Amino acid sequence: MQQRTLGHSGLKVSALGFGCMGLNFAYGPGLGKRDAIALLRDAFENGVTFFDTAEAYGPFTNEELVGEALAPIRDQVVIATKFGFKDGNAATGVDSRPERIRTVAEASLKRLKTDRIDLLYQHRVDPNVPMEDVAGTVKELIAEGKVKHFGLSEAGVASIRRAHAVQPVAALQSEYSLWWREPEDDVLPTCEELGIGFVSFSPLGKGFLTGTIDAATTFGKDDFRSIVPRFSAEARKANQSLVDLLGHIASSKQATPAQIALAWLLDRKPWIVPIPGTTKLHRLEENVGAADITLDGNDLRQIEEALSHVTVQGDRYPAHLAALTGK
Numbered sequence: 001m002q003q004r005t006l007g008h009s010g011l012k013v014s015a016l017g018f019g020c021m022g023l024n025f026a027y028g029p030g031l032g033k034r035d036a037i038a039l040l041r042d043a044f045e046n047g048v049t050f051f052d053t054a055e056a057y058g059p060f061t062n063e064e065l066v067g068e069a070l071a072p073i074r075d076q077v078v079i080a081t082k083f084g085f086k087d088g089n090a091a092t093g094v095d096s097r098p099e100r101i102r103t104v105a106e107a108s109l110k111r112l113k114t115d116r117i118d119l120l121y122q123h124r125v126d127p128n129v130p131m132e133d134v135a136g137t138v139k140e141l142i143a144e145g146k147v148k149h150f151g152l153s154e155a156g157v158a159s160i161r162r163a164h165a166v167q168p169v170a171a172l173q174s175e176y177s178l179w180w181r182e183p184e185d186d187v188l189p190t191c192e193e194l195g196i197g198f199v200s201f202s203p204l205g206k207g208f209l210t211g212t213i214d215a216a217t218t219f220g221k222d223d224f225r226s227i228v229p230r231f232s233a234e235a236r237k238a239n240q241s242l243v244d245l246l247g248h249i250a251s252s253k254q255a256t257p258a259q260i261a262l263a264w265l266l267d268r269k270p271w272i273v274p275i276p277g278t279t280k281l282h283r284l285e286e287n288v289g290a291a292d293i294t295l296d297g298n299d300l301r302q303i304e305e306a307l308s309h310v311t312v313q314g315d316r317y318p319a320h321l322a323a324l325t326g327k
Contacts, residue, residue, distance in 0.1 A: 001047030006197025017050030235314030
């Protein structure tokens with residue numbers, strides 16, 4: 001797989017990364033440990049060198065899984081993880097105090113079975129801790145060799161600028177896809193101006209853009225999508241036209257809707273890296289195949305024209321989680 005560099009950081013990663021969260025957290029029953037480890041190693045064999053996890057996924061168990069799976073190939077991959085929630089639990093609120101950042105970094109190093117974290121993100125901005133203190137703490141960890149690069153997740157432009165002034169931000173991670181294009185307004189132009197890479201999570205709309213979810217689909221109580229307004233039956237029915245569009249273009253390219261959605265993201269900027277996740281080998285192979293698809297000018301114009309007539313229905317987060325984004 002082709003490599004991409006995240007902004008001006010010099011951090012090189014595969015054009016498509018792997019979002020590890022869903023292996024055992026957030027989207028219903030996960031994989032058993034043995035199967036999850038096998039899938040992560042299959043991802044590497046398919047050219048993926050960029051793996052994304054966080055202490056909050058589990059909490060903690062996702063990092064342990066990733067650490068064990070990637071230990072034999074540690075020097076050939078880039079591992080990203082995150083700090084920023086009280087006790088590593090997103091339900092308990094944010095906590096980016098310098099002492100907490102250091103505690104998380106040390107614990108993550110142990111769980112990941114490594115001597116350095118390639119990319120350490122602040123998971124969500126903490127309004128009670130000055131961004132200068134957050135960036136300064138990560139800067140110290142970089143100087144100590146425990147962290148290589150600093151990132152922010154779902155941060156707003158003001159926070160990005162404040163952090164970058166203290167410690168260069170290698171990557172901004174936020175949701176970005178054909179059905180969530182808000183980063184195009186301010187965040188992507190800021191990243192381009194400052195030389196910051198962009199890592200797109202949920203590039204397939206939490207599965208919706210694959211065409212495998214419709215108004216009749218049900219989600220278990222342990223599936224995060226069960227509380228997401230955009231996944232209500234009414235919203236899914238209203239948003240079906242977007243999936244139909246992808247299917248039409250995919251058929252003309254001998255591809256799948258998911259591959260078109262990922263190829264569209266890859267075409268946006270050479271410093272954008274989507275990190276789709278999956279628990280299935282055939283979906284992994286499908287996603288990786290998107291890196292070989294080229295969308296020509298006509299394809300892109302067709303997508304833009306169709307999107308201009310589609311108004312995506314439903315918020316992407318319930319209110320209590322939406323309040324943590326864009327700060």
